[in-house]
Amino acid sequence: MRTALSQFSFALVVLRIFTSEFYPIGALLACYGAAVLLVAVYRRYEGNRQFFDREEEEQLPPSASSVGRGRRMGEGDGEAGTGSIDGQANGRGSVRQVVVKKKFRTSGNSVGLLVGLSLVSYSAMIVLVWVLLG
Incomplete structure (x- = not known):
């Protein structure tokens, strides 16, 4: 939950302070924050049955x-x-x-989901920074 809030706040900083070239990065961070929030809700739901x-x-x-x-x-x-x-x-x-x-029962489902989500998100971030620099 805290990670999602920090991603939302950082996305807001990127969208508010930087120029329009950085908007895709801010949008990616906002989407990542929303996805982390959904994983946190899923983990809370699964945690009741652990x-x-x-x-x-x-x-x-x-x-x-x-x-x-x-x-x-x-x-x-x-x-x-x-x-x-x-x-x-x-x-x-x-x-x-x-x-x-x-x-x-461990919470391996939510951990695996978050790992996959993070890998995709950070790979997209690297591609966006590469496009921004090139």
């Missing part, structure tokens, strides 16, 4: 220590906890257990 829980069912062998007794989230190994143990054998002598695992 942390989630996933439930898995596991078959455990019956033992006196695990049947009828469940662990709370965070006890034991730190990565997985027991949501509930239903205590029912499935006919083969094992107990079905629901395990809740904490998952984290």
